[in-house]
Amino acid sequence: MFCKNCGAELKDGASFCTKCGAMLSNNAAVPPVPSAPSVQGTANEKDKKGRKKKWWLPIVIIVLLGLIGTGAWFVHDRLSDRSELLYRKNNKVYKLAGREKSKLTSDVFDEGYGYRFLSGGKVLYYVGDNDLRLYMLGEEDGRKLAPGVSTYWVDENEESVVWLEEDGKLCAQKLDLGSDEEKIDSKAEKVEYISDDLQKIVYVRGDAVYVYTGSGDPVEVEDMGGDGRVMDTDGDIQIIWTERSGTDSEDLSLIIDDDMAEADAGKTAPKIEDYQHKEMKDSFWGLREATVTDSKYYEELEKYEEVQKRNEMREHLRDALKVGNIRIVSYSVKDDEVTELYDGPGTGVTSSNPSVLLYETYDLTNVKRRKLSELMETEYSDIQSEMEDILGSSVRLMMYNGKDSIALDTGAAEGSHNALIRLVDEESKRVYFTMTGTSDSNKTPLYVSDYSSNDGKVEIYTEDMDMTLLSYKGGAICLKDLSGTTGDLYYGDEKIASDVTAGSVSCSKDGSIVTFYEHCSSDGSGDLCIYSGKKEKIANDVCDHRVNEHNDIAYLADYSTESGEGELKIYKNGKSTDVDDDVQKIYYY
Secondary structure, three states, rough: OOOOOOEOOOOOOOOOOOOOOOOOOOOOOOOOOOOOOOOOOOOOHHHHHHHHHHHHHHHHHHHHHHHHHHHHHHHHHHOOOOOOOEEEOOEEEEEOOEEEEEEEEOHHHHOOOOEOOOHHHEEEEEOOOOOEEEEEOOOOOOOOEEEOOEEEEEEEOOOEEEEEOOEEEEEEEOOOOOOHHHHHHHHOOOEEEOOOOOOEEEEOOOOOEEOOOOOOEEEEOOOEEEEEEEEEOOOOOEEEEEEEEEOOOOOOOOOOOOOHHHOOOOOOOOOOHEEEEEEEEEOEEEEEEEEEEEEHHHHHOOOOOHHHHHHHHHHHHHHHHOOOEEEEEEEEEOEEEEEEEEEEEEEEEEEEEOOOEEEEEEEEHHOOOEEHHHHHHOHHHHHHHHHHHHHHHHEEEEEOOOOOEEOOOOOOOOOOOOOEEEEOOOOOOOOEEEEEOOOOOOOHHHEEEOOOOOOOOOOEEOOOEEEEEEOOOOOEEEEEEEOOOEEEEOOOEEEEEEEEEEOOOOOOOOOOOOEEEEEOOOOOOEEEEEEEEOOOEEEEEEEEEOOOOOEEEEEEEEOOOOOOEEEEEEEOOOOEEEEEEEEEEEOOO
């Protein structure tokens, strides 16, 4: 049966409508009839009232459609707004682009080794005896680039490659293969430096150093001798040489005040005959002539013996105060000029980076000099120790930033600093370094200085660290309490996590998040975590992951060492989405 009021289908014998509530039974009470409409009321008005009662229906429908559309858009966005994801499954390569997954031709992976996956589906790999090949995913075969390649470099935009062959051939090639390879040199022996864009290359051929700047012929740089370092600052390649010019063991005046030098000058041993005379002396046999030595002779002899002791001290000090001299020069390829950075007593360059160079000198002009007369009552061993202390207090750590040499204020640190650059943050212009020769404790402080300024200020970034890993938001990520390759992860003095493997720590392309594995097992898998101001665990038992340019993370979870497979997931906007199972490896994201 149907309701007479609203037309809804009902069970037979129903007393009232379950939809509109109208009474249907003949013996049931009839609801009161509404009062008659006013004179102005019409049938059309009744129809309007009926429509007015349902004015919300179109809005509800629109809202529902909107919600459905939003959900569909959200789902589509989560599935489609992804970088190209390449992974291996069943020994085949799969590509996920958007929501489309496709299996690619992968015979190349059965013959090669040392694969490097790049943007645009490009793969560099070796076959045979280090023959370098380029493979485009989806093609049948790879193209041979060069035979016997000892090493190669890819630019930061993954558009070009430079390689050095074992026979000395140095070449460059566009990865789109739109042009022929460019031979830079045919007899290069070693590449000392190459810039991120591959436009600046410093290499050695024979006894000469050459610089290639992306066009024209390589420029031969005159060998300045000694230890060569490469710097790349403000678009200028500089080659830094350090010459050691022997020792300066004669001039003691910078450390010792020889206050007896004038008195001792020209002193010779007194001649006894000059202090003798004849006189008559009473003896057993009566008065006889005798030779008498004046007491002054013995006084002069004693003075001369003191001079001899001081000369022996001078010789000892010459042996104790041998200070090496160094000369540091810089050749600018841009200006074709040689500039002398330093010439004087020092130990030389201790550490360098393409942006910063550290070297040590002695500032002997401001030391507290000891008087020679005061040292005469001191044991040689004590003098040796004291002279070492004087030299130690005069060591000065210098920093060269490509333009200026700056004396660093290392505070009370004395002795050879043995400064070693640990990290350079080119964005914040900060250099992090250790000075292992300045502390008797087991702690290794990490120091930091701004190499773009000339104030020479040095701060302790953290009191103790074992390994500096990467720069992050103007600071440094370090490992402390290291045991093997595992330790506690710190951002400055803030502890991020425990039991972190050094090789698992990396930073996203935009530098906003740090990823790492915590509590790794023997097979290398661990808890995948991210840090972006606070630690967040993504998943357990992860053995492989990649971060794309949107900071989405593709990772391989629940990995089985027995099968060599795991579940491929993508972490995005705080949630993980399943992609595929039985996956062997992530190649690119």
